[in-house]
Amino acid sequence: MKIKKNIEKIPGGMMVVPLVLGAIIHTIWPKLDVALTGVTGSYMVGTSVILFIFFFAVGTNINLKSSGKIAAKGLSLLLGKVILAAIIAVILNMFLPKEGVTTGVFTGLSVLAVLAAFNASNGGLYVALMTTIPNRDVDVAAYPFFSIQSGPFFTMITLGLAGIGAFPWPALVSTLVPFILGMIVGGLDHEMRDMFSPLQGGLVPFFAFTIGYSLNLDMILQSGLVGILVGVLVVFVSGYFLYLLDRYLVRSDGLAGWAASSTAGAAVSVPIVIAQMNPAFKSTAGSATAIVATSVLVSAILTPIVTMWYYRRLVKKGKIAPVEDADKSVETKATTKQA
Numbered sequence: 164m165k166i167k168k169n170i171e172k173i174p175g176g177m178m179v180v181p182l183v184l185g186a187i188i189h190t191i192w193p194k195l196d197v198a199l200t201g202v203t204g205s206y207m208v209g210t211s212v213i214l215f216i217f218f219f220a221v222g223t224n225i226n227l228k229s230s231g232k233i234a235a236k237g238l239s240l241l242l243g244k245v246i247l248a249a250i251i252a253v254i255l256n257m258f259l260p261k262e263g264v265t266t267g268v269f270t271g272l273s274v275l276a277v278l279a280a281f282n283a284s285n286g287g288l289y290v291a292l293m294t295t296i297p298n299r300d301v302d303v304a305a306y307p308f309f310s311i312q313s314g315p316f317f318t319m320i321t322l323g324l325a326g327i328g329a330f331p332w333p334a335l336v337s338t339l340v341p342f343i344l345g346m347i348v349g350g351l352d353h354e355m356r357d358m359f360s361p362l363q364g365g366l367v368p369f370f371a372f373t374i375g376y377s378l379n380l381d382m383i384l385q386s387g388l389v390g391i392l393v394g395v396l397v398v399f400v401s402g403y404f405l406y407l408l409d410r411y412l413v414r415s416d417g418l419a420g421w422a423a424s425s426t427a428g429a430a431v432s433v434p435i436v437i438a439q440m441n442p443a444f445k446s447t448a449g450s451a452t453a454i455v456a457t458s459v460l461v462s463a464i465l466t467p468i469v470t471m472w473y474y475r476r477l478v479k480k481g482k483i484a485p486v487e488d489a490d491k492s493v494e495t496k497a498t499t500k501q502a
Contacts, residue, residue: 179460181368182431185375196376206373211439213370214432215341218314220362222345223355225307233301236413237308240284240423243408244312247401248281249321256327263447271386271450272393274327275318275434279451280393280458281401282321283312283427287364288463292422292470298483302419311342314429315436328441338436367428374431378449386450390457397458398424398465406473416477421470425462431455 170176185207188195196207255274263273286306293299293306316338322328349356402424410417431452438448478485 173460177364177367177371177428179371179456181371182375182378182456185372186378186380189376190379190381193379206369207376208373210370210373210377210432210435213366213373214429214436217363217366217370217429218341219345219348220359220366221310222342223349223359224310224363225342225346225349233304234308236301236409236415236419237305239408239413240305240405240419241309241312243405243420244284244309244401244423245282245317245321247404248278248317249325251281251400252278252321252327253325256325261327261443263450269389271454272389273447273451275322275437275444275447276389276451276454277393278318278321279430279433279437279455280397280426282318282433283314283430284309284423285425285427285459285463285466286310287428288425288466289419289422292467293419296418296474299418302415302422305419309423312427314338314342315433315440316342318433318437319440322437322441328437328443330440370432371428374435374452377435378453386453386457390454391461393454394426394458394461395465397426398462398469402466402469416482418470418474418477418483421473422466424469425466426455426458428459431459 167177170180173179192198196204198204199207252274255277259272259274263276264270290303290306293302319328319330319338323330345359349359402421405420405423406417407420409415409420434444434448434451434455438444444451474483477483
């Protein structure tokens with residue numbers, strides 16, 4: 164039936180489709196989790212457990228023994244994304260009400276929504292783009308270093324430092340526990356890394372559904388325009404900022420910066436987790452989740468377009484080889500080795 168292939172035709176489909184399905188079910192049967200007591204009912208509202216396993220799997224993929232160049236690129240993308248999101252959040256906090264915008268065209272817009280959307284890149288999309296372009300091994304290897312941004316830790320830190328929200332240190336530390344455990348286990352035994360790392364993709368539909376079940380269709384529809392705007396800004400504002408860092412700080416060609424300009428699918432979980440840690444954000448968590456989900460979809464469309472446009476520009480200027488030339492080079496090397 165090609166279920167996976169058809170779902171992935173929708174940008175961010177493995178995140179968006181289960182989320183919308185969860186919202187539809189919750190809209191039609193809001194008490195279904197109560198009716199289906201036991202394992203099924205618990206699953207529908209069991210976001211935290213699934214996210215713990217997901218972030219543990221992400222942690223196992225982080226190899227701290229990687230070369231300095233790989234680490235420099237990965238950390239620059241991580242810090243660039245986080246610092247830019249923090250600056251934007253601080254500025255918006257001066258103008259937006261704490262409960263977010265509740266009327267007008269920008270209904271649902273809040274600091275939490277924008278911060279969560281800007282704070283993390285879609286790692287799957289980044290790796291997919293970098294692996295379709297020749298000679299980007301360093302860029303691909305850098306991903307694990309900035310994959311940690313997908314969790315709520317940096318969002319909580321930013322909200323706390325900006326005076327937007329307060330979080331107890333145990334809550335902050337707890338968000339890092341699965342990452343750290345994953346890094347330790349994956350670092351001690353590469354076979355454990357090989358076993359857990361593939362879970363990253365497999366768990367996405369499950370936590371997406373549980374998050375969707377906390378929403379309803381009205382919330383998603385109302386956030387549409389704002390989510391589209393946020394998604395466009397994420398790609399062009401964060402993309403350009405990361406391009407500058409990759410170009411002038413890491414001394415690369417900037418392509419990785421544009422490829423990291425999207426919103427991570429895992430970022431959809433951040434508003435809900437933040438609200439669990441600090442009840443003050445409960446009023447904005449639902450609309451923020453819907454906006455972030457829309458940003459995931461929009462950026463999944465725009466980021467490849469912008470990245471490939473910049474790639475073709477680099478090829479035109481003769482700074483990197485086109486795909487065809489790279490393929491020929493690989494074939495020539497293979498023929499030489501055989502000879």
